[in-house]
Amino acid sequence: MWKQIKTKKDEIKIEKVKKVNYNPFTTPENKKHSLVTLKVIAYLNEHYKEKITLDEIANKFFVSKSTLNYNFKNTIGGTPMDYLLNLRITSAKKMLLETKKSIHQISDECGFSSPNYFCLIFKKRESVSPATYRKMYE
Numbered sequence: 001m002w003k004q005i006k007t008k009k010d011e012i013k014i015e016k017v018k019k020v021n022y023n024p025f026t027t028p029e030n031k032k033h034s035l036v037t038l039k040v041i042a043y044l045n046e047h048y049k050e051k052i053t054l055d056e057i058a059n060k061f062f063v064s065k066s067t068l069n070y071n072f073k074n075t076i077g078g079t080p081m082d083y084l085l086n087l088r089i090t091s092a093k094k095m096l097l098e099t100k101k102s103i104h105q106i107s108d109e110c111g112f113s114s115p116n117y118f119c120l121i122f123k124k125r126e127s128v129s130p131a132t133y134r135k136m137y138e
Helices: 028-047 054-060 065-076 080-098 103-109 115-126 130-136
Strands: 002-006 012-016
Touching: 028 054, 028 065, 028 080, 054 065, 054 080, 065 080, 080 103, 080 115, 080 130, 103 115, 103 130, 115 130
Parallel strands: none
Antiparallel strands: 002 012
């Protein structure tokens, strides 16, 4: 983008104006939305081991599910439930490597509804089962 600037001698000087990248955390119209997103992230980081639904999150932070998903996608590039699953998988990976707990215990402690669902999601995201992942890094 170009901008005309008048100098002291009434000459017209043309300068190139640097275009500022869009940042959802700092633009005034999105400060409220990004604040909600940050609060949700903090909540999920603290409560990821509990059973959490999108409805519960939306109700807790007084926004609709669609607004919550929209703001999350625009702020961090994914949905709140994607973020929650990533937290749980990251925690599970750490536990698989640092403890001798069973897959069943790990799935329960990381907030998954069942060991079968945990194994399904883990294999989908990591391309190996939790047991194989543990063996690979022992």
